[in-house]
Amino acid sequence: MTTAPARPPLVRSSDRVIAGVCAGLANHLGWPVRMVRIGMVVAALAGGAGVAFYAWLWIMVPTADESARRNARRPASPIAPAVSSPAAPGAAGVPGDPGTLGAPGTPTPGSWWSKVPGMPFGKEILLGAGLLLAAGILIARLLGVDVPLGTLIPVAAILGGAAIAWMQLDETRRAGLVDKTKADQAGGWARLAAGLALVVAGVLVMVSGSGSWEQTWLALLASVAVLGGVALVLLPWGLKFWRDLETERAGRVRATERAEIAAHLHDSVLQTLALIQRRAGNEHDVIRLARAQERELRGWLYRDADKESGQLSVGIKAAAAEVEDALGHAVEVVSVGDCVMTQRHEALVQAAREAMLNAARHGGGAVSVYLEVTDSAAEVFVKDRGPGFDPDSVPPDRLGVRESIVGRMNRHGGTAAISSSPDGTEVRLRLPATAAPAGTAAAAANNANGEAKP
Amino acid sequence: MIVDDHAIFRSGLKADLDPDIVVAGEAGTVEEAIAVIAAQRPDVVLLDVHLPGGRGGGGREVLAGSAPLLGATRFLALSVSDAAEDVVSVIRAGARGYVTKTISGAEISGAVRRVAGGDAVFSPRLAGFVLDAFGTAPADIADDELDKLSARELEVMRLIARGYSYKEVAKELFISIKTVETHVSAVLRKLQLSSRHELTRWAAERRLL
Numbered sequence: 001m002t003t004a005p006a007r008p009p010l011v012r013s014s015d016r017v018i019a020g021v022c023a024g025l026a027n028h029l030g031w032p033v034r035m036v037r038i039g040m041v042v043a044a045l046a047g048g049a050g051v052a053f054y055a056w057l058w059i060m061v062p063t064a065d066e067s068a069r070r071n072a073r074r075p076a077s078p079i080a081p082a083v084s085s086p087a088a089p090g091a092a093g094v095p096g097d098p099g100t101l102g103a104p105g106t107p108t109p110g111s112w113w114s115k116v117p118g119m120p121f122g123k124e125i126l127l128g129a130g131l132l133l134a135a136g137i138l139i140a141r142l143l144g145v146d147v148p149l150g151t152l153i154p155v156a157a158i159l160g161g162a163a164i165a166w167m168q169l170d171e172t173r174r175a176g177l178v179d180k181t182k183a184d185q186a187g188g189w190a191r192l193a194a195g196l197a198l199v200v201a202g203v204l205v206m207v208s209g210s211g212s213w214e215q216t217w218l219a220l221l222a223s224v225a226v227l228g229g230v231a232l233v234l235l236p237w238g239l240k241f242w243r244d245l246e247t248e249r250a251g252r253v254r255a256t257e258r259a260e261i262a263a264h265l266h267d268s269v270l271q272t273l274a275l276i277q278r279r280a281g282n283e284h285d286v287i288r289l290a291r292a293q294e295r296e297l298r299g300w301l302y303r304d305a306d307k308e309s310g311q312l313s314v315g316i317k318a319a320a321a322e323v324e325d326a327l328g329h330a331v332e333v334v335s336v337g338d339c340v341m342t343q344r345h346e347a348l349v350q351a352a353r354e355a356m357l358n359a360a361r362h363g364g365g366a367v368s369v370y371l372e373v374t375d376s377a378a379e380v381f382v383k384d385r386g387p388g389f390d391p392d393s394v395p396p397d398r399l400g401v402r403e404s405i406v407g408r409m410n411r412h413g414g415t416a417a418i419s420s421s422p423d424g425t426e427v428r429l430r431l432p433a434t435a436a437p438a439g440t441a442a443a444a445a446n447n448a449n450g451e452a453k454p
Numbered sequence: 455m456i457v458d459d460h461a462i463f464r465s466g467l468k469a470d471l472d473p474d475i476v477v478a479g480e481a482g483t484v485e486e487a488i489a490v491i492a493a494q495r496p497d498v499v500l501l502d503v504h505l506p507g508g509r510g511g512g513g514r515e516v517l518a519g520s521a522p523l524l525g526a527t528r529f530l531a532l533s534v535s536d537a538a539e540d541v542v543s544v545i546r547a548g549a550r551g552y553v554t555k556t557i558s559g560a561e562i563s564g565a566v567r568r569v570a571g572g573d574a575v576f577s578p579r580l581a582g583f584v585l586d587a588f589g590t591a592p593a594d595i596a597d598d599e600l601d602k603l604s605a606r607e608l609e610v611m612r613l614i615a616r617g618y619s620y621k622e623v624a625k626e627l628f629i630s631i632k633t634v635e636t637h638v639s640a641v642l643r644k645l646q647l648s649s650r651h652e653l654t655r656w657a658a659e660r661r662l663l
Contacts, residue, residue, distance in 0.1 A: 334582035334615050368617020381616040
C-alpha cells in the first residue's frame with residue numbers, strides 16, 4: 001500500500017525485537033529504527049492502535065528471506081520451479097505461501113504487493129474482523145458503554161500469546177527450509193516461551209480477577225489440560241519438523257565433508273599437478289613431487305585415527321618421507337606393531353634415517369624399510385638393491401655408517417649390523433625394550449662389530 | 455585377463471607385461487568382469503580391488519561371483535590402496551596374492567607367472583599385514599595350526615616384509631625357492647581359512663568382517 005518503487009521493498013527485517021516489523025518499516029521509510037519503535041509503542045498505548053497496526057504489518061509483510069526467495073524464483077530458468085520444492089504449504093488450513101501457488105502470468109517485478117490478489121483471503125478476513133472488533137470496542141467506549149477492559153485485556157493477552165506461539169511454529173518450519181543459525185533458533189525458543197508465559201499469565205489474571213482461589217485452581221487445571229491437548233496435537237508436527245531439521249543437518253554435514261575433501265585435493269593434489277606440469281622437463285623433480293604427493297594423499301586417506309604422533313612407526317615414516325624428499329628415491333615402509341616413542345627410540349629413528357639416506361644414495365631400486373616392534377625389542381631393517389659394499393673397506397674418516405648408525409645404536413643399548421652382498425645391502429637395527437646395563441651394551445656392541453664383519 | 459576401471463591403466467599394464475603373456479580379456483566393472491571371466495576362463499585375472507558396479511564390493515564381489523572357477527582361474531589383486539581392509543578382504547575372498555600398482559612390468563610378469571603356477575604372491579606390505587594379524591610369536595603346538603604361523607613361516611614372512619625376493623629369502627634361510635613358495639602358500643591358506651580369534655578381532659578392529 002505504501003510501497004514506493006524508489007524505496008527499498010517493505011520486508012520484515014532479520015534485525016528483530018518481536019517480528020522485525022519496526023526495523024523493516026524504518027528501513028523502508030528511511031527513518032531511524034528507534035524512532036519507529038518509540039512511535040509504535042506510543043501508538044500502542046493510544047488505545048491499542050499501534051498494536052493493531054503492528055499485527056497487521058506482521059501478518060501482511062513477508063520476511064526478507066521470503067521476499068528474496070520469491071523474487072529469486074520469478075526470473076529463474078524453466079527448470080528451477082520443478083527442482084526447487086515449494087515451501088511446505090501451511091498445515092491446518094494456514095494459507096499457503098503465495099509464491100508457490102503456480103506462476104499466474106508475470107507479476108510486476110519489485111512489488112510483493114501484486115502477489116496478494118493470488119492468495120486466499122483468510123488473513124484479510126481475520127484481520128478485518130479483528131480491526132472491526134477493535135474499532136467497535138473503541139467506539140463503544142467513546143459512547144460511554146462500559147466495556148469490561150478487565151476481561152478484554154487478559155483475553156487479548158491470551159490471543160497475543162497464542163499468536164506469538166503460532167508464529168514461532170511458522171519460524172521453526174522456516175528454520176528447516178532456510179539455513180538458520182543456532183542463535184536464531186535460540187531466539188525462536190525464547191519467543192515460544194514468551195508466548196506460553198503470556199498465555200498462562202493471562203489465564204491466571206483472568207481467573208484470579210474474577211473469583212476465588214478455588215476457581216483459580218480449577219482454571220489452572222483446565223489450562224494445563226488445554227496445554228496438554230495442544231501439545232498432543234502439535235507433537236506430530238513437532239516431530240516432523242525435527243526430522244526435517246535433522247535431515248537438513250545431515251545433508252549439511254555431508255556437504256561440509258565434501259567441501260573439506262575438495263579443499264584438501266585442491267590444496268595438495270591440484271597444486272602438485274600444476275607444479276609437475278611446469279617441471280615436466282626435469283624427471284627427478286617430477287618423480288620427487290609425485291612421490292611426495294602420493295605419500296601425503298595416502299597419509300590423508302588411510303590415516304589411522306588411533307595412531308597419534310609420538311608413535312615409533314610415525315617417526316620412522318617421517319624419516320622415510322624426509323629421505324624421499326631429499327633424494328627423490330622411493331622408500332617403502334612396512335611396520336608391524338608399534339610403541340610410544342622414547343628418547344632411545346629417537347636414536348633408533350635417527351640411525352634408521354641415516355641408513356635410509358645411505359641406501360637411497362648408494363643403492364638402486366626401491367628402499368625397503370621394515371619396522372617390527374615386539375614386547376622385547378624394536379627392530380628396523382633397511383634394505384636396498386644396490387651393488388653392495390664392504391663395510392670393512394669404508395675409510396675411517398667416513399663417519400656415516402660407523403658413527404651415525406653403529407655408534408649411535410650402541411650408545412643407546414642397541415645393536416646395528418650391516419650385511420652387504422652384490423644383491424643389495426641391509427642394515428639391521430635392534431633396540432631392546434628395556435635399556436640394557438652398560439656392560440651388556442658394550443658386549444652387544446662388540447657382538448655387533450663382529451656381525452658387521454662377516 | 456585384466457580387470458580395472460581405468461582404461462588407460464589397462465592398456466599401460468598390457469604394454470608392460472611380457473610378450474608371452476596373452477591378455478585374454480578386459481573388464482571395467484564388476485558385472486563385466488564376472489561375465490568375461492566366465493566366458494574366457496583365463497588362467498590369471500589381474501583384479502583391481504576398487505571397481506565400480508555391483509553392490510559396491512569391488513574386487514571382492516568379482517571373486518565371490520567367480521567362486522566356482524577359483525580352482526582353475528587364479529586371481530592376483532592389484533591396488534593402489536594401502537588399507538589393510540582392502541588387501542586382506544580380497545585375499546580372504548580367494549585372491550592368490552596382492553601387488554601394488556607401482557610394481558614394474560618385469561615384476562608383475564613374474565607375479566603373474568607365479569600365480570599361474572599356483573603359488574602365492576606376497577608384497578612386503580601384505581607380509582606386514584600378515585605379521586600384524588597373526589602376531590610375531592611362533593606356534594608352539596601344531597594342533598591348531600591354522601591359527602598361528604610356524605617359526606619358519608614367520609621367518610619367511612619377516613624376510614618378505616623386509617623387502618627380500620623369494621630368491622633372496624631362499625638364500626638367506628638356506629632353503630630352495632620351492633620351499634619358500636610352499637611356506638608362502640601355507641601362510642596364504644592360513645590367512646584365507648583361519649578363524650583364529652586374534653585374526654577375527656584384528657579384522658573386526660579394521661572393519662574387515
